[in-house]
Structure formats: C-alpha cells, structure tokens
Amino acid sequence: MTPTSALSVPKRLILAKPRGFCAGVERAIEIVEIALKIYPPPVYVYHEIVHNTHVVKDLGSRGAIFVNSVSETPDGSVLVFSAHGVSPAIREEAKLKNLKLIDATCPLVTKVHMEAILFAKQGNTIILVGHEGHDEVVGTMGEAPERIVLVDTPEDVEKLQVENPDKVAVITQTTLSLDDTKDTIAAIKKKFPKVIFPPKEDICYATTNRQIAVKDLAKKADLVLVIGSENSSNSKRLQEVSKDMGVRAHLIDDVTKIRQEWFQGVETVAITAGASAPEHLVQEVLEYFRKLGVSEVKEVEVISEAVKFGLPPELTKELSQAAR
Ligand code: SF4
Structure with missing residues (x-):
C-alpha cells in the first residue's frame, strides 16, 4: 500500500x-519446519498450526497441508497437531490411521x-471459561466432555446448574482478556463459594504480558x-x-489493511502484535509509517520475556536418528 500525503x-x-x-x-x-525437512512432502497439519493467515500461507507454500479432520490424511502420512491442542478422541482416530504423529x-x-x-x-464439575468453538476450547473439553461446562460471561454463570455446587473446579482458555475473565471468575466464586482453581493461572504469560504492555502504551496513544x-x-x-482503555484500536492482518483516514487528529500511534503474528509484518507496518514521514519511533519494553519450550520427544528422536 502506498501512503498519500x-x-x-x-x-x-x-x-x-x-x-x-x-x-x-x-x-x-x-x-512444522523441521517436519518439512526430515519427511518427504506433504506434511499434514491438523487445523491451522497457529491462527495467522501469513504463517499458514507460508508453510502451505513449503509443503504443509492444513486439514480439518483426520479423515483427510492418507494412511501412513505425517500429521502435526496444532499449538491449540486436540481432544483424546482425535488422538485415537489418528492412531487408528497409522499416522506418524507429531504434537505441537x-x-x-x-x-x-x-x-x-x-x-x-x-x-x-469443571467450569471452563472460554470462547465456544475455539480450537483450544474444543480440544480441552474433549478431555472430559461429560464433566466440563463452558461459560464465557458472568451471565452464563448465572444460568449455570451443576450436579453438586460444592464440587466445582475452574479452568480457563489460555488467551482470554484478563479483565473480562476477572468478572466471570468473580461470578463463579459468588455462586460456588467452595470452587477450586489450578495452582497456577491458566491465562498464559504471553497473553498476560502482551495485554499489560498494550494497556501501558494505550495510555499514551490516540490510536492502537x-x-x-x-x-x-x-x-x-x-x-x-x-x-476498554478508551482508545480507538484496529486489528490488521498486515500493512495493506491500514487506512490513512484513521489518522485524522492522531499524534501517537501504538503498535503491537498478537502472539501468532510474525515480526516481519510489524516491520512492514513501520516501513509504511517511515514512508509517510514519521521519524519518531520508540520501542517501549514494559515486561521482559525469555521463555523457550523444547521440541516434542517424537521429533528430537527423529532428529537424532537423522543425524547419525
Ligand atoms: S504461549 Fe500462550 S499464546 Fe502462546 S501458544 Fe502457548 S498458550 Fe498460546
């Protein structure tokens, strides 16, 4: 997109x-990248590996095929489960097809x-706080479908009837709004005073940190x-x-979605990116603003992060065999 002055x-x-x-x-x-290197193409991926159109398109161009059901994968092929997880029923179905499974x-x-x-x-009775139909919620509910009930809002909690109000536990989708979830949890605690929680918060560090950072920046910005x-x-x-901080905010897939009319009366623009958005998309947005004549660009580190997860054992085993 070419900016106009x-x-x-x-x-x-x-x-x-x-x-x-x-x-x-x-x-x-x-x-997925390693699987594409060590196995002959295609590599099948159950659902979008992460929820980002650019990531999915890029991996698709390199030989990944994204499927919405196990039945779409030929017997004996390689199937990767996405970052959002799957239910035990899907795992079982995949095992029956004699697939090479890799769990992401x-x-x-x-x-x-x-x-x-x-x-x-x-x-x-497990109350899962989350959004209906989200891949992660579908996978989690599948662990105990007869015991899990899904709620999204305090109003959902109001309507809830459980077998024994003294035996209630709460779990949460990892990517919710901290503020909205607080209200729902407060409603649950009020209705079920003996409710129990996991020892450690379910909303993940990345969701939490990105929300804290954008809140901090929104205080100083006219547009996010x-x-x-x-x-x-x-x-x-x-x-x-x-x-919720009172600032206009747009969710954009990439630089082409920016509309210059959004900048009417705007002095400061805050920029952030979701946990599944690649950094090159951020850099392309910065380049757009540079071409527009914005020279004052400041990165504000609100929280430092240094989390890293290891690869699944089924892949490390394959990698060490390939190296021999
Ligand atoms: S770190 Fe959080 S946002 Fe990222 S994949 Fe895991 S649960 Fe999802």
Whole structure:
C-alpha cells in the first residue's frame, strides 16, 4: 500500500515490547519446519498450526497441508497437531490411521488439559471459561466432555446448574482478556463459594504480558494498531483491551489493511502484535509509517520475556536418528 500525503500524518509511533510470537507459537512453527525437512512432502497439519493467515500461507507454500479432520490424511502420512491442542478422541482416530504423529500443542495448553483430567478424576464439575468453538476450547473439553461446562460471561454463570455446587473446579482458555475473565471468575466464586482453581493461572504469560504492555502504551496513544488475524483470540483481546482503555484500536492482518483516514487528529500511534503474528509484518507496518514521514519511533519494553519450550520427544528422536 502506498501512503498519500494529503491526509493527516501521525507524529510518533510507540512500539510495544513484548509483542508478536510467543514461545508456543515459535515452537509450533519450528516443528512444522523441521517436519518439512526430515519427511518427504506433504506434511499434514491438523487445523491451522497457529491462527495467522501469513504463517499458514507460508508453510502451505513449503509443503504443509492444513486439514480439518483426520479423515483427510492418507494412511501412513505425517500429521502435526496444532499449538491449540486436540481432544483424546482425535488422538485415537489418528492412531487408528497409522499416522506418524507429531504434537505441537503448546505445553501451556497441555497444562490445562492435565488440570481437566485431574479435576474430572476428583469428581468435580469443571467450569471452563472460554470462547465456544475455539480450537483450544474444543480440544480441552474433549478431555472430559461429560464433566466440563463452558461459560464465557458472568451471565452464563448465572444460568449455570451443576450436579453438586460444592464440587466445582475452574479452568480457563489460555488467551482470554484478563479483565473480562476477572468478572466471570468473580461470578463463579459468588455462586460456588467452595470452587477450586489450578495452582497456577491458566491465562498464559504471553497473553498476560502482551495485554499489560498494550494497556501501558494505550495510555499514551490516540490510536492502537494490533497486527494479527481475525481468528487469533489473543490478538482480538489486544484490540478489546485497548478499546476498554478508551482508545480507538484496529486489528490488521498486515500493512495493506491500514487506512490513512484513521489518522485524522492522531499524534501517537501504538503498535503491537498478537502472539501468532510474525515480526516481519510489524516491520512492514513501520516501513509504511517511515514512508509517510514519521521519524519518531520508540520501542517501549514494559515486561521482559525469555521463555523457550523444547521440541516434542517424537521429533528430537527423529532428529537424532537423522543425524547419525
Ligand atoms: S499464546 Fe500462550 S498458550 Fe498460546 S501458544 Fe502462546 S504461549 Fe502457548
């Protein structure tokens, strides 16, 4: 997109840090990249590996085929489970097809699955706070479908009826808004005073840190641009969090979605990116503003991050065999 000079031009950009890829997304993409190197193409991926159109398109051009059901994969082929995780039923179906399975589920999603299994074994009704239909929620609910109920809002909690109000546990989708979830959790605590929680928060560090950073920047900005795809839960939450701060915010897939009329009366633009958005998309947006004549660009580090996850054992084993 070529900027035109007739319209308003912001004075400065502030760039959130942390932004963009989290450790779970980096790992999931690396897993597909390695699989594409060590196995003959194609490599099948169950659902979008991460919720970003550019990542999916890029891996697709290199030999990955994204499928929405196990039945779409030929017997004996390689299948990668996405970062959002899958239900045990999908794992079983895949095993029956004699597939080479590689699990790119983020370890922090696996942690929520483990909590669901444990709480179900203890005889609790499990309230999952999350968004209906999201891949992660579908996978988590599959761990104990007969014991998990899904709620999204305090109103959902109001309507909820459970078997035994004294045996209730709560788990949470990893990519929710911290503020919205607080209200839902407060409603759950009010209705079920004996409710129990996992020892460690489910909303993950990356979601939390990106929301804290964008809140900090939104205080100083007239407009927030969030780089991320429409189906990316954590990216959408960054837009919502900014709007809740009283600042206009747009979720953009890439630089081509920017509209210069948004800059009318805008001096400072804050930029962030969802956990599944690659850094090159951020750099392309910065380049757009540079061409527009914005020279004041400041990166603001609100929280430092140094999380890294190891590769799954099924892949490290293959890699060490390939190296011999
Ligand atoms: S957003 Fe959080 S849970 Fe999701 S992949 Fe990243 S680190 Fe894992």
